[in-house]
């Protein structure tokens with residue numbers, strides 16, 4: 001398994017104060033199927049953590065266990081520093097479920113007001129309206145939910161997750177029904193939550209979305225944590241992509257001395273070792289190549305994508321070393 005950050009739990013005794021989510025040894029069996037098998041991870045205050053994994057990996061079961069919607073067979077959970085079973089801990093958690101449906105006979109504003117009342121927290125109507133505006137439903141607040149599209153209902157669900165001033169927001173596939181603009185809105189909302197030190201646990205199949213907003217990811221596979229860490233941990237290896245012509249044998253040897261070379265016609269992808277000082281290595285390499293008479297058409301320094309890394313982990317079970 002990939003190195004897990006120091007904040008990862010091994011026992012309740014190590015729970016850092018004020019961690020938004022802390023769980024250890026979560027296990028859940030549905031009849032003969034072990035859906036979650038010893039999952040431990042944490043989400044710090046103000047941290048955005050992505051939960052990734054293939055269909056059936058156990059992501060929703062983990063989320064529901066955290067929120068008390070599924071009773072785990074084993075494991076310990078703290079939400080905002082308190083046992084998850086205590087109502088005050090859950091009152092500060094906003095949740096957008098994967099499958100959402102709201103009272104079709106109520107208006108959006110009435111659904112929000114009802115939610116606020118049930119949460120037992122006083123949120124002024126102006127703040128409730130501002131929340132509907134944040135999710136793009138400002139001008140639909142007096143419309144009945146029964147006439148809402150699926151994406152509009154998901155936006156309403158997001159408003160409900162945000163309105164009761166949560167300290168932790170759990171979003172299960174928050175953009176599954178949203179158009180590209182809606183997805184961008186959710187990204188902005190998540191970043192805004194992070195700026196306000198609100199912790200976010202995000203379950204999404206949209207890897208680009210996770211890559212853009214998450215500080216850390218936890219990858220589940222067959223109910224276990226297959227890898228976890230910061231994006232830098234998981235994607236640490238740099239890749240240098242070059243388009244070159246007139247590459248002599250000596251020039252090729254210079255490339256190979258810098259990193260493992262994968263060549264496709266005139267495109268050369270160089271996997272740079274983790275300790276490479278790229279600020280020196282890249283210009284040095286280009287100067288050397290030009291010295292060998294190589295024509296350099298393009299140079300692009302990037303990281304292996306999270307998508308590629310996720311596929312590597314899931315296909316090979318290799319969480320140890322980035323590709």
Ligand SMILES: Nc1ncnc2c1ncn2[C@@H]1O[C@H](COP(=O)(O)OP(=O)(O)OP(=O)(O)O)[C@@H](O)[C@H]1O
Pocket residue numbers: 030033034035053054055056057058059060061062
């Ligand atoms: N209520 C249930 N009864 C029986 N089995 C269940 C139940 N809920 C989930 N499972 C099983 O538990 C496993 C994990 O399901 P879960 O929904 O947690 O996965 P997931 O990672 O969220 O998947 P997806 O990405 O498809 O939403 C699956 O094998 C699923 O069939």
